Amino acid sequence: MKNTVTILLLSAIVSSCTSTQYYQLYKTTPSNLKVSKDNLCYEDNQVKIFYNLWAEKGNPGFIFYNKTDSIITLNKDLSFYVQNGFSYDYFQNRIYSISSNYTDMSSQAITNSHTSSNQTSSSTTNGRSASGLSSFNDLISINSTLNSTTTGKQIVISNTQTNSINQGTSFSRGSSITINEQNKIKIAPHSGKLITEFTIVNSRYKNCDFGTSQSIKFTEENSPLRFSNVISYELNGKVESVVNSFFVNEISNLSFEEFNHWQYDTICGKPSSMGKIVPKLTNPNWFYIEYHY
Numbered sequence: 001m002k003n004t005v006t007i008l009l010l011s012a013i014v015s016s017c018t019s020t021q022y023y024q025l026y027k028t029t030p031s032n033l034k035v036s037k038d039n040l041c042y043e044d045n046q047v048k049i050f051y052n053l054w055a056e057k058g059n060p061g062f063i064f065y066n067k068t069d070s071i072i073t074l075n076k077d078l079s080f081y082v083q084n085g086f087s088y089d090y091f092q093n094r095i096y097s098i099s100s101n102y103t104d105m106s107s108q109a110i111t112n113s114h115t116s117s118n119q120t121s122s123s124t125t126n127g128r129s130a131s132g133l134s135s136f137n138d139l140i141s142i143n144s145t146l147n148s149t150t151t152g153k154q155i156v157i158s159n160t161q162t163n164s165i166n167q168g169t170s171f172s173r174g175s176s177i178t179i180n181e182q183n184k185i186k187i188a189p190h191s192g193k194l195i196t197e198f199t200i201v202n203s204r205y206k207n208c209d210f211g212t213s214q215s216i217k218f219t220e221e222n223s224p225l226r227f228s229n230v231i232s233y234e235l236n237g238k239v240e241s242v243v244n245s246f247f248v249n250e251i252s253n254l255s256f257e258e259f260n261h262w263q264y265d266t267i268c269g270k271p272s273s274m275g276k277i278v279p280k281l282t283n284p285n286w287f288y289i290e291y292h293y
Contacts, residue, residue, distance in 0.1 A: 022212055022293050023259040024204045027250040028053065028285045029220070040284050042244055046235060047072070048192075049244060051284065058200030058287030060227055062244070065192035070236055074193070077183040078232035078239075081198050084225065090197055094181040101174035200227060204291045205251050212293055215252040223247040246285070259288070 033040040033051065040051040048065040060081060066072045076091035187193055205224060210216055218224065228245035264275040279288075 020293050021256045022291055023254045023256070023288050024291060025252045025254055025259070025286060025288045026058065026201070026205075026225070026248050027252075027283070028246045028287075029249045030285055031245040033244060033285075035284065038284055042242065043067075044242075046240070047233070047242070049231065049242060050192075051244070053200070053246075053285055053287045054282050055199075055287055057202060057289055059196065060198055060200055060229065060246075061194065061196030062229060062231070063192050063194050064187065064231065064233070066187045066189055068235065069189045071189065072187045073234040074185040074187055074195070075183070075232040075234060075239070076185060076195075078241075079195075080230045081227070082230060083200070083227040087230075088198060090195065091181065091183045093183070095178060096181065097176060097178045099174065099176035103173075200225070200287060201289055204289050210251075210253065212253045213255060213258065215250060217250045218248060220247045220249075223249065224251075 030040055030051070033042050035041075036050070038052065040053075042049040046066075046068055048067060050063040050065065051060075053059055064074055077089075079090045081088045081090065185193060207216065220226070225248040226246070228243055231242045231244070233240055233242075259279060260277050261280045262275055263278045264271045264273070266272065
């Protein structure tokens with residue numbers, strides 16, 4: 001009897017320590033945007049601006065497309081992400097560094113070293129870690145993270161080549177390029193660029209009366225989360241501005257089974273025996289965050 005009680009107590013302790021995976025699903029209502037295929041789209045006579053919020057923690061980034069026959073200048077230094085009344089700069093005066101190297105082994109005896117560099121326009125600024133800017137790619141969201149602790153507003157191009165070939169030594173070659181973030185982005189006619197910088201949420205919404213497997217709805221006035229992009233651009237000497245706004249109208253807590261399902265892969269249009277777990281439903285004006293309860 002004593003052993004049985006001990007086993008039951010241990011089972012209860014283990015069970016209480018086991019976390020269960022949940023998802024918090026956010027649905028939004030956008031302003032001046034229409035659904036276009038799998039994206040949300042703002043359009044006027046000069047530009048198209050595409051959104052797809054669907055991502056872990058939400059992606060408020062956008063693709064800016066130039067409809068005209070002229071070059072458009074996107075003013076990052078006059079464009080902002082605004083959330084619940086707080087404004088965040090798209091231009092942050094960062095420095096980007098790209099480096100590569102190659103190493104191989106050899107048994108010959110040759111040693112050679114060469115370094116060249118070029119540097120212009122030096123001043124002081126702080127490097128920061130943030131998402132970068134990528135080219136237009138069929139409306140697919142691309143995020144890249146570049147870390148930099150370098151200071152100085154500069155353009156530096158350096159190449160270092162070292163050939164060290166001996167018995168038991170290595171042959172190596174490396175190069176690096178460091179450039180400044182642009183505050184104004186040129187966009188060619190009938191092309192676009194992806195601007196991605198921020199996430200919408202970093203932690204789940206908490207409410208004492210809001211349990212698992214429940215939903216709560218909001219109006220624009222009482223929504224806990226309102227966000228927008230203020231986008232400035234210049235065309236033929238005239239500065240234009242577009243504001244795209246969203247507010248969260250519903251938040252749902254969903255179990256793993258409620259959020260996901262098994263989906264078989266297709267090969268050449270035919271189902272295969274292979275598959276993966278994916279979300280049951282996706283929407284360009286929804287996003288989610290995973291948590292454990």
